[in-house]
Amino acid sequence: MLIKFVEIVENSTKTHLSAGSTGRFTLKEVSINPEYVVCVREEERMVQLLKEGHLPEGLDQRQKFTRVFLDRGHTGIDLVVIGEPEKVEADLKRAKGNKELLNG
DSSP states (O other): OOEEEEEEEEOSOSTTOOTTOOOSEEEEEEEEOGGGEEEEEEOHHHHHHHHTTOSOTTOOTTOOEEEEEEEETTEEEEEEEESOHHHHHHHHHHHHHSOOOSOO
């Protein structure tokens, strides 16, 4: 079962900046398979970037962020999602525990 989060993505180019926007980060919905999560960790750098006004508008200044590490064979991938680590971990555990039988 996949679980949806909102990911903070750093833009690699500055060609699509809109007027009055930093354009450095965007929000995107991401679906994560809890079976591949290796580690979750608080992402304090994003808290600082939020305070400095570098993240998209509309985020609460008290917001927490979590870096989720996923297994991808020889290399891994990590994503930064909105939410405190305890909540993200609880959501992943709940999704992992609610397995559904497909085509059964």
